[in-house]
Amino acid sequence: MSDLLYPIKWLSKASAGDRVAHELRMRIISGKIESGTVLSENKLAADFSVSRSPVRDALKVLASERIIRLERMGAVVVGLSKKDIQEIYDVRLLIETFVFERIVKMDRQDLVRELSKVLEMMKIAIKYKDADEFSYQDVLFHETIIRSIDHGYVSMMWQNLKPVMESFILLSMRQRLDEDIEDFERILENHALYIEAIETGDRKRMIASLHQNFDDVQEVEDLWKSQQLMTKGVEPHD
Amino acid sequence: MSDLLYPIKWLSKASAGDRVAHELRMRIISGKIESGTVLSENKLAADFSVSRSPVRDALKVLASERIIRLERMGAVVVGLSKKDIQEIYDVRLLIETFVFERIVKMDRQDLVRELSKVLEMMKIAIKYKDADEFSYQDVLFHETIIRSIDHGYVSMMWQNLKPVMESFILLSMRQRLDEDIEDFERILENHALYIEAIETGDRKRMIASLHQNFDDVQEVEDLWKSQQLMTKGVEPHD
DNA sequence: TTTATACTACTTGTATACAAGTATACTTAT
DNA sequence: ATAAGTATACTTGTATACAAGTAGTATAAA
Numbered sequence A, B: 001m002s003d004l005l006y007p008i009k010w011l012s013k014a015s016a017g018d019r020v021a022h023e024l025r026m027r028i029i030s031g032k033i034e035s036g037t038v039l040s041e042n043k044l045a046a047d048f049s050v051s052r053s054p055v056r057d058a059l060k061v062l063a064s065e066r067i068i069r070l071e072r073m074g075a076v077v078v079g080l081s082k083k084d085i086q087e088i089y090d091v092r093l094l095i096e097t098f099v100f101e102r103i104v105k106m107d108r109q110d111l112v113r114e115l116s117k118v119l120e121m122m123k124i125a126i127k128y129k130d131a132d133e134f135s136y137q138d139v140l141f142h143e144t145i146i147r148s149i150d151h152g153y154v155s156m157m158w159q160n161l162k163p164v165m166e167s168f169i170l171l172s173m174r175q176r177l178d179e180d181i182e183d184f185e186r187i188l189e190n191h192a193l194y195i196e197a198i199e200t201g202d203r204k205r206m207i208a209s210l211h212q213n214f215d216d217v218q219e220v221e222d223l224w225k226s227q228q229l230m231t232k233g234v235e236p237h238d
Numbered sequence C: 001t002t003t004a005t006a007c008t009a010c011t012t013g014t015a016t017a018c019a020a021g022t023a024t025a026c027t028t029a030t
Numbered sequence D: 001a002t003a004a005g006t007a008t009a010c011t012t013g014t015a016t017a018c019a020a021g022t023a024g025t026a027t028a029a030a
Helices: A016-030 A041-047 A052-064 A082-103 A109-127 A131-147 A152-179 A183-200 A203-231 B016-030 B041-048 B052-064 B082-103 B109-127 B131-147 B152-179 B183-200 B203-231
Strands: A068-070 A075-077 B068-070 B075-077
Touching (some): A016 A152, A041 A052, A052 A068, A082 A131, A082 B082, A131 A183, A152 A183, A152 B052, A183 A203, B052 B068, B082 B131, B082 B152, B082 B203, B109 B131, B131 B183
Antiparallel strands (some): A068 A075, B068 B075
């Protein structure tokens, strides 16, 4: 099972099941485990040096995220297609637009302050070329916005989406930090725009910012495809 | 553990874990198990005459639905508050509005036909005073709409929402069939309106229909509160 | 050569066992 | 009587065992 894709430090308090889920998710989304591969609980348990119980837990989680399909014999890897990425951003747009409508009716001072802090963190992360930390703060940025309206079921939708998003962003950012570091400036500007939109309650600017964000990711998506090709066959997993 | 709230026939092919999840969900949403109750895996296993494994699975599912909270010692029942019901309908509105925008750009003939069939089924269910069958078809109606656009992540959100909705509708319809049978006519009309809106691509009518649907549920919600009071203390669960 | 049967090696779902940790109650010392 | 420590009876998470079922292969019959 060798080297881990998911940051170990993010797993400090996690159970074995969580570790397996996070690592497996990364391997699937990165393409290290190819679509179509059939995963065996027993083999995974052996690979990760744990018993079947945490592996089962992990597979259930990944199935709920639709990156694997639980069938009668074995769990088949589905992975993320171009369509999936598009769909994820559909949902993000859907959620964040809804959230924005609520936000503009609230006192947004604390939220803006909190977001500014996260943005500063992102800047530092870039300065020190820490892709993982940058990704963490990027995800946190949007999570902070979403949670600010205190809506349990919207939060739930976010929670369901988050792990896949996080992994995807993590992989994208790692690659871009190596190859397209100037992109990060644009991402930062875009987040600053988002904060402004919230501050002023300017819906148009917010939508623009979200779309820009999506365009950025579209670009990432191409890079990610190439990454998939790169890693293809590195570890055929049986 | 005595009598079951969830229709046994819906569980024909379900695992023990699913059975526990469905039944537990019904008991929590109906108020038969009160908010604040701490559930023990061992006790539940004994109650349902299964081992801890399926119970654990069930609790994980219910936690992801936010009707229980998994804590260090025991799973505490959260249940559905008035706010939760409102939130669920927020999300439904969000999803179905998104779906509608896609639908109007498609060929809707097959969908309309399919929905008409489901609506006929609903009529028959009322005719024979079968609240469970009616609920099933009602949920199926909306699921059919949502799945018609073939959007994996929107379907995923629906899947996450569905179990709680289904239980809630089931309980509401059972009570209303006894006490307010004339309501069902209005529900049928409303669904017919929805089909028309899809057929003609009339967004306004669709929104109106959705809101009407929600108002119906608001009414249900009051009934449901009284039901909670009614069943309160029937089985104090320890 | 083709078809039917049985065997092997898997699979899943459930049950049970165990280690490690935590809250409650009960000492015991002050 | 009160504070500190210590049992104890729980809890969770993981490991392991087992029953039932399935796919594919090999063997036997036609």
